[in-house]
Amino acid sequence: MASIDSSSLLVSAAVPAFKCPAGTKMHILNLGTLQADESWFVEEYEARRVWLTTISRILRGANTSKLSDLNPTNKRRDLVLLSALIEYPGVGLILYETGCAEDLEVQWPAPITDVFPRVEYSDNHRLPNAIKATGNDIKDVKAVIIGHLHLDHAGGLEHFIDTDVPIYVHEEEFKHACWAIATGADLGVYLGHYMLLEKLKWNTFNESQLDLFQGIILYHSPGHTPGLCIMQVNLANDGPFIWTTDQFHVAENYELGHPHGGLARDHTAWYRSLNMIRRLQRLYNARLIFGHDKDVATKLIEEKPYYE
Numbered sequence: 248m249a250s251i252d253s254s255s256l257l258v259s260a261a262v263p264a265f266k267c268p269a270g271t272k273m274h275i276l277n278l279g280t281l282q283a284d285e286s287w288f289v290e291e292y293e294a295r296r297v298w299l300t301t302i303s304r305i306l307r308g309a310n311t312s313k314l315s316d317l318n319p320t321n322k323r324r325d326l327v328l329l330s331a332l333i334e335y336p337g338v339g340l341i342l343y344e345t346g347c348a349e350d351l352e353v354q355w356p357a358p359i360t361d362v363f364p365r366v367e368y369s370d371n372h373r374l375p376n377a378i379k380a381t382g383n384d385i386k387d388v389k390a391v392i393i394g395h396l397h398l399d400h401a402g403g404l405e406h407f408i409d410t411d412v413p414i415y416v417h418e419e420e421f422k423h424a425c426w427a428i429a430t431g432a433d434l435g436v437y438l439g440h441y442m443l444l445e446k447l448k449w450n451t452f453n454e455s456q457l458d459l460f461q462g463i464i465l466y467h468s469p470g471h472t473p474g475l476c477i478m479q480v481n482l483a484n485d486g487p488f489i490w491t492t493d494q495f496h497v498a499e500n501y502e503l504g505h506p507h508g509g510l511a512r513d514h515t516a517w518y519r520s521l522n523m524i525r526r527l528q529r530l531y532n533a534r535l536i537f538g539h540d541k542d543v544a545t546k547l548i549e550e551k552p553y554y555e
């Protein structure tokens with residue numbers, strides 16, 4: 248019996264308004280690279296994995312001292328900064344996340360630039376220039392979606408100050424960011440001067456699943472932060488993509504179900520979100536773009552100039 252591609256059935260037939268309209272283009276923008284100790288986003292891990300041919304010690308964040316190795320050399324990892332730029336017929340440009348602020352030395356406190364230095368940042372990584380390289384102009388952005396408000400995802404909101412561009416973010420995320428900053432409960436990953444209450448056109452929602460535009464669906468995926476939202480984009484030719492933002496910093500977080508290290512917050516919620524996204528991936532046969540996985544992003548960027 249011939250196998251059935253369930254994703255094609257679902258995308259083309261199950262829900263009438265499910266695909267992005269013809270002519271939609273999705274660009275993957277590279278906004279530079281940060282570097283950090285692996286212990287921030289993957290935990291020390293050692294296990295026998297049945298799908299591996301050998302008993303492997305998977306050196307993700309293998310920076311924990313052991314009796315046999317009291318002072319291990321800490322591994323560091325390059326973390327790409329990403330944004331999705333969607334050319335959407337009838338609407339204009341839609342942006343999912345915005346990377347860091349342009350001037351990190353001014354916008355980020357010194358301990359953070361030391362722990363998470365930006366090691367690659369040239370003119371073409373600046374958000375307006377990255378958009379220009381696709382043949383578009385940042386002035387034509389009509390909507391910004393922020394998956395979560397951490398300092399390396401919401402920095403580019405500086406380009407939308409005093410404009411009418413709606414900034415879509417889950418209500419939980421918006422409230423949590425304000426609370427975390429004001430009380431100091433999680434200050435550092437959130438920054439007060441990003442949360443311009445009156446100079447940005449905040450537009451919150453509280454649905455657990457929101458069809459923001461036809462074929463663009465946001466899913467509340469708490470864990471890394473309380474209000475994080477992933478974005479699914481159903482493209483007519485290239486099929487569904489899921490942008491996970493920092494629910495998964497790197498592929499191992501998803502593929503091995505391996506939780507974050509120092510950047511973990513609510514583990515139970517994170518694990519539930521992991522299962523939800525695995526179900527979505529299976530249901531739609533979606534390709535995943537992780538928050539900072541440089542290999543995954545580079546491969547996709549090199550495969551095509553854009554997806555449609």
Ligand SMILES: [Zn+2]
Pocket residue numbers: 395397471493
């Ligand atoms: Zn984050």
